[in-house]
Amino acid sequence: MLHDPKLLILDEPTVGLDPLISQSIWELLLDLTANEGKTVIITTHYIEEAKQSQMIGLMRKGTLLSEASPTELLTSCNCSYLEEAFLKICQNHVAKTNSFKIPVKQPTRRFSYARDLPPPPLLNNKLFTFGRFKAQVCKNMYLLRRNIPFTLFVIFLPLIQTVLFNIACGHDPKHLSLGILNEEFVGNSGKCSLTQTKNCFLDENVSVSCLVLERLKEKTFELVEYTNEEDGKYAVKENKVWGFIHFSKNFSDNLAIRFNDATDISDENGTDISDSMFDKGTIHAWVDNTNKYMYDMIKKEVFESYTDVVDSLFNKCNKSEKLGNIPIRLLEPVYGNKKPSFIHYASPAIIALCAFYLPAIYTGATIISEKEGGVIERVVLSGMNFIEIAFAQVLVQMIFIIIQTTLVMIVMFLVFDNPFVGDIFPSFTLLTLIGSGGMCFGFFTAIVCRTQTEASFLGIGTNFLLKFLCGLMWPTEGIHYLLRSVSVYMPLTMSTESLRSLTAKGLGLEHPSVYLGFVSIFSWILVFSLASFIMLKLKRDVWTKS
Structure with missing residues (x-):
């Protein structure tokens, strides 16, 4: 109550207390609900404690028997006390349940009739329930809406990075x-x-x-x-x-x-x-x-x-x-121009790196933050499964990925006029797949790591690994031959080369350097998804706070 919460959940707040103290507590609770717009939920086995509540729910053996105001309960049961009303409601429920019994008149019959009981609470074996999925999506959207600065930061971070890259990198030094x-x-x-x-x-x-x-x-x-x-x-x-x-x-x-x-040059003595x-x-x-x-x-x-x-x-x-002139003539380049810039080579790599790591960071940080706060543990205990949690996160992330990819392509190719001679749709699709791969990597990171610190070390380590081995900072042809065979299978190697072929060379999807990039990143999406599923099955207490 010191933190001024909007929702109070209290368990037997006045049981065993002095009557005057109990009365003062109830006066405070009533004032909070009437004048300050608070919601108070009380759980108790002492029914009379709840007689001043606006609504009472009576439960027995996990089944909600009745829900009404105290006055309505007393009137409907023709009782003076809530304990007496609760007793009558329980007796009526037992009588109604037993009425479904069919007497067995022939003892020779080998089967009996089961009672028609209501299903146990929270019994749901469905792999996916739209209601729970919708609730998780709404929760994610509410969190973003309540933290507008963070939401804007996530959207505009790749935009800021690409602008700074184009301004600060790839240009020839001046005034040397x-x-x-x-x-x-x-x-x-x-x-x-x-x-x-x-x-x-x-x-x-x-x-x-x-x-x-x-x-x-x-x-x-x-x-x-x-x-x-x-x-x-x-x-x-x-x-x-x-x-x-x-x-x-x-x-x-x-x-x-x-x-x-x-x-024929020689001095006066004839010496050359x-x-x-x-x-x-x-x-x-x-x-x-x-x-x-x-x-x-x-x-x-x-x-x-x-x-x-x-x-x-x-x-x-x-x-x-x-x-x-020296006896060598360089004609018009097959691709590019006669005065290439390093930024033209590096721009596809920077776009791919942003498209992969920003969704990975956001997804991993969000899930681990909720795991550390116990949010995911509570929603899992309430019946939600990993597929519903993942799909809700995917839906929100895909909105971010589409917005980020659009902004990055506008800044990189329209504002700063980096080479783009191909079709925009394959390039946009490839960047969306790269972002999806980063999102799946974020899920894997959140499952493997228990804390934000562990996730940070894993993210930073893999970031440098991909920069060095995927041809982002230097062509893969310059990598040591032992690592070159490994570099080909890294998540961003083929996809970056595919993006470079699409934007700078204008090649089509039928070219191997293009479609192999799509195959590579799609394969890594499956790898990260399968690895996350396996870790969920093998690792205990995945969603609990460390």
């Missing part, structure tokens, strides 16, 4: 510091003159190094100038710059000679000096290789800047731009 030493203009690269760019660098003194540096600035690199090679290398070691680029003296002249005729010329006409770079992605990006940007400059210079010399 890059050290330079241009010996063509030592200590003063600002003297680089762009007025000479109209001339042919094969015939005139055009500073190719300045053109390369200008192109790097256009790519948002922040250039830091050094006067000697040792200072530049030391800056890389001290993490002041990501890399250091060195242009030798007469770099442009040696580069022009290299393209003019590199095979082509190796020296090649070295002085080469860009030397030292890059921090501890971050592979940064190393590959800087290397690619420097290479592209150089090739762009050389192509433009050959064009000004009225020569084919192909003369400066």
